Amino acid sequence: MRMAELSRESGVPVAxxxxxxxxxxxxxxxxxxxxxxxxxxxxxxxxxxxRALLDVGSLSVATAKEVLxxxxxxxxxxxxxxxxxxYGLPLAxxxxxxxxxxxxxxxxxxxxxxxRGWVYEEDSPAVDSLIGVLATMYTLGYADLxxxxxxxxxxxxxxxxxxxxxIAGLPSTESIVEGMVVGTLFGDALLVALRRLAQASxxxxxxxxxxxxxxxxxxxxx
Amino acid sequence: MRMAELSRESGVPVAxxxxxxxxxxxxxxxxxxxxxxxxxxxxxxxxxxxRALLDVGSLSVATAKEVLxxxxxxxxxxxxxxxxxxYGLPLAxxxxxxxxxxxxxxxxxxxxxxxRGWVYEEDSPAVDSLIGVLATMYTLGYADLxxxxxxxxxxxxxxxxxxxxxIAGLPSTESIVEGMVVGTLFGDALLVALRRLAQASxxxxxxxxxxxxxxxxxxxxx
Numbered sequence: 001m002r003m004a005e006l007s008r009e010s011g012v013p014v015a016x017x018x019x020x021x022x023x024x025x026x027x028x029x030x031x032x033x034x035x036x037x038x039x040x041x042x043x044x045x046x047x048x049x050x051r052a053l054l055d056v057g058s059l060s061v062a063t064a065k066e067v068l069x070x071x072x073x074x075x076x077x078x079x080x081x082x083x084x085x086x087y088g089l090p091l092a093x094x095x096x097x098x099x100x101x102x103x104x105x106x107x108x109x110x111x112x113x114x115x116r117g118w119v120y121e122e123d124s125p126a127v128d129s130l131i132g133v134l135a136t137m138y139t140l141g142y143a144d145l146x147x148x149x150x151x152x153x154x155x156x157x158x159x160x161x162x163x164x165x166x167i168a169g170l171p172s173t174e175s176i177v178e179g180m181v182v183g184t185l186f187g188d189a190l191l192v193a194l195r196r197l198a199q200a201s202x203x204x205x206x207x208x209x210x211x212x213x214x215x216x217x218x219x220x221x222x
Numbered sequence: 223m224r225m226a227e228l229s230r231e232s233g234v235p236v237a238x239x240x241x242x243x244x245x246x247x248x249x250x251x252x253x254x255x256x257x258x259x260x261x262x263x264x265x266x267x268x269x270x271x272x273r274a275l276l277d278v279g280s281l282s283v284a285t286a287k288e289v290l291x292x293x294x295x296x297x298x299x300x301x302x303x304x305x306x307x308x309y310g311l312p313l314a315x316x317x318x319x320x321x322x323x324x325x326x327x328x329x330x331x332x333x334x335x336x337x338r339g340w341v342y343e344e345d346s347p348a349v350d351s352l353i354g355v356l357a358t359m360y361t362l363g364y365a366d367l368x369x370x371x372x373x374x375x376x377x378x379x380x381x382x383x384x385x386x387x388x389i390a391g392l393p394s395t396e397s398i399v400e401g402m403v404v405g406t407l408f409g410d411a412l413l414v415a416l417r418r419l420a421q422a423s424x425x426x427x428x429x430x431x432x433x434x435x436x437x438x439x440x441x442x443x444x
Binding site: 048055056077078079082083086089091113118119120124125126127129130133134136137140141142145147148149151152153154155156157158159160161162163164166168179180182183184186187188189190191192193194195196197198199200201202203204205206207208 | 270274277278299300301304305308311313335340341342346347348349351352355356358359362363364367369370371373374375376377378379380381382383384385386388390401402404405406408409410411412413414415416417418419420421422423424425426427428429430
């Protein structure tokens, strides 16, 4: 197909496609004359992925390019490609905690990760984020909230298994990377909304009145 | 204790305490002279809660006041107070989806909520957020991602039970509301970080190489 058709097919404007070609985010089409090239389904699929990386994942063009280079290199495992992608995805960052708080947070995070036997890299943004959130909790006097960590980690494991099972069922390496970006970010938002809804529902049972739930005094439970 | 001591005890600057008093976020102390008042532990505890609502929860002063009014009204159940609080907490909002997408999203959300028997209010921000995220997914062509919803809802339920159990164990109504704000927001951030870590760990097993995991072809699994 020609450029105009590729644009219609993918929903990406011609000017944007040209920009992706210049930046090396999209592989060139097959040249048919000095001013024309033909594109095929691999271009449509790659455009979907580029859009997911940039628009849904908010990756920088440079990071998106790293992901695509890793993807196109036959020597890299898919796990590695997913790792490069994950490094670029946005996460809560917190830098205000002091050294004591960070040390407590680091020790708490390491204990959790080691106990669960999770494979992780010390400099991964997710480890940073976990330590940062724990350190902020500690600084504000909420260290005891860490008692829920284990239960959260159980749920995170369950969710991650569903995530990986979902993307492993996708038909191509490109769609797997795309599914990972999209699933991670939409998944975060879904999970937050579902957690609030589940909280409200459980709270109605435990703290509700109007004869709808067992009314208990806050002081009465342990 | 005097104002200066209350400030030291709570870590909140005197000027900020005066502002909270003017705004009605903190109840007045017991007046001992035209220019002096005495404060006690209820003020320290309330300041912790106000700080949690404003700083951790990013609630507006007006919403924080609504929470405190509900809290101080003996006619409102704790579930109601938690509801008012939850309405003020930040959530992903998405407004770009068209009517077709929103209808699909609404139907999908309602089916899920009804099947699970969750108690919910149609105008709750969490329902809005769930519908908004689903509608955006639909618009971008990722409606099939909704297949993970059920598994996510299972995990959300598990987490919410841990959340409510944690706050139900706190010693006062105020600390329960505070725990809810803090636990919800830090919990979101913890969960996102833990999910990434669990994904990386599961991905290493499923997609990894270097002899560390069972290497499978993406096409090979269902």
